Amino acid sequence: MTVRRAALIAALAAMAGAQTVQAAPAPGPASNRAPCLDNSDVEAIVTYALPSAMGSAMSACAPHLSPQGFFAREGQGLLTRYAAAKPAAWPHAKAALLKLAQQGGTGANGKIDPTIASMAHLPDTALQPFADGMVGQLVSERLKPDQCGALEMATRLLAPLPPGNTAALVGFVLHLTAPRPGTTGAPVGKSGLPLCPTDL
Template structure:
């Protein structure tokens, strides 16, 4: 579960500049939940791409991930309005030029950039040795609707926040 939580915590670093931000960024729990819910399909696809070579043919990430990602993607439009501020907060921490440029992009373009980034970022950051655990965790959680999976991830991140309040340069705001 630790590997699963750590990998999905990467979703909070959704904006490319967030990992390089000069100052930590505070994202509310509601923004984090919306961001995670919005990004779950890309995170699942990225995980499946990274892990497929190291998993058996019958592994969930090789057989069930496309359907799960598709099911979750059907609800993405509903979560973008609350996920967008989290993306913009992470961008604003980098520098004004980057943030202003991204803020001026059409919403659909910003969404496409975020989608491509999340899938690639997750795929690059997953250690192949954690693929078996990730496969099992995603399989076990797959019956949940996206809101519940994202809520569980946000709850895990919040609980872990007491030990390590920052996930890179992005943290959950304190109540």
């Protein structure tokens, strides 16, 4: 899985479930386990991605929503409040995204693709704008006009929560609705984040 794909999924999940995310199957022996995201990983990614995702969604939805609606009246204030949580979330979010990128960039010989490996050594001043740009671009590409009304309502309902609580709620819902061992569900791959098994 690439950073681009991970950023997209995190952004869409944060923006009220535009894409369903499934959990990974129960892991095998420790030596064969692929990297997975625990609750704290998901929360960090969502906390970091949320302002870029929301800003892009608000811009894309502006022509399709009332100029007196929630986004128009209170959207910018909400973005400012969420953006304040980004710096603290970045180190953990970066580690989680690189973990996913390394998983998707590992070849048959077990070696990590040099391009993926080099990302870990990029300065934050280069990697953060890349991540923000990918989130914004991908939300714009995937968001449909007929989703804007529901998205605005969902954002209004979540707005009173602190950013950390919003991210924790997203992670909780993703894990709660993920398939359990012995159940069926869409396989993790191009369309989902590999979530670590939980006791939820």
